[in-house]
Amino acid sequence: MLFDPAKRDGLSEKLIRSHCWNNYGGLVKALNAGKQKLAGFLEDQNLPPYRYNDLKRERLMRTGSVILHELSFDNLGGTGQPGAAFRKMLTEAFGSMETWEKEFKRMDFGLGGGSGWVVLGYNLRSGLLQNYWQWNHLHAPSATLPIRVMARYEHSYHMDHGAAAPAYVDAFFRNIHWATVLARLDKALNARAL
Numbered sequence: 001m002l003f004d005p006a007k008r009d010g011l012s013e014k015l016i017r018s019h020c021w022n023n024y025g026g027l028v029k030a031l032n033a034g035k036q037k038l039a040g041f042l043e044d045q046n047l048p049p050y051r052y053n054d055l056k057r058e059r060l061m062r063t064g065s066v067i068l069h070e071l072s073f074d075n076l077g078g079t080g081q082p083g084a085a086f087r088k089m090l091t092e093a094f095g096s097m098e099t100w101e102k103e104f105k106r107m108d109f110g111l112g113g114g115s116g117w118v119v120l121g122y123n124l125r126s127g128l129l130q131n132y133w134q135w136n137h138l139h140a141p142s143a144t145l146p147i148r149v150m151a152r153y154e155h156s157y158h159m160d161h162g163a164a165a166p167a168y169v170d171a172f173f174r175n176i177h178w179a180t181v182l183a184r185l186d187k188a189l190n191a192r193a194l
């Protein structure tokens with residue numbers, strides 16, 4: 001974890017540690033166990049191929065979940081105030097920083113009791129910066145790099161906010177580490193320029 005979980009505004013240390021150690025920690029263990037199982041399955045000539053792909057599908061899902069969790073945790077730890085450079089890019093893409101935030105929050109509120117990831121992503125093909133909803137760990141648009149990721153599963157907020165997901169979203173915004181987000185966007189822009 002790149003930040004002190006005891007010093008977040010509106011996200012308790014108990015919630016952050018539980019999410020990190022229990023949920024994310026369990027995922028990492030399951031991902032590693034799946035890797036060992038795959039190695040054994042590959043040598044088993046009697047195993048139907050579809051069974052191998054069942055495990056590959058599970059591995060794909062867990063890989064996506066581990067990465068999205070890491071991106072979501074890592075873009076926390078700041079004060080929620082973006083610098084001029086990022087504000088300028090959001091203004092170019094969305095008309096204004098406020099419009100971007102309004103859409104991001106509207107998408108989140110639209111989930112109601114649902115779940116998934118709400119993501120600001122940069123598409124390497126189109127060059128567009130867009131908000132999108134990943135309803136599970138697999139469904140990112142092709143060629144889109146996650147720039148700013150917010151977990152929106154119940155275990156991400158219920159301990160602190162109960163069913164009041166909008167309060168969690170507001171707290172998440174107050175804790176964004178914008179330098180991390182900007183560094184991701186810089187990498188994406190450089191990758192597209194190659």
Ligand SMILES: [Fe+2]
Nearest residue numbers: 019023151153
């Ligand atoms: Fe989670």
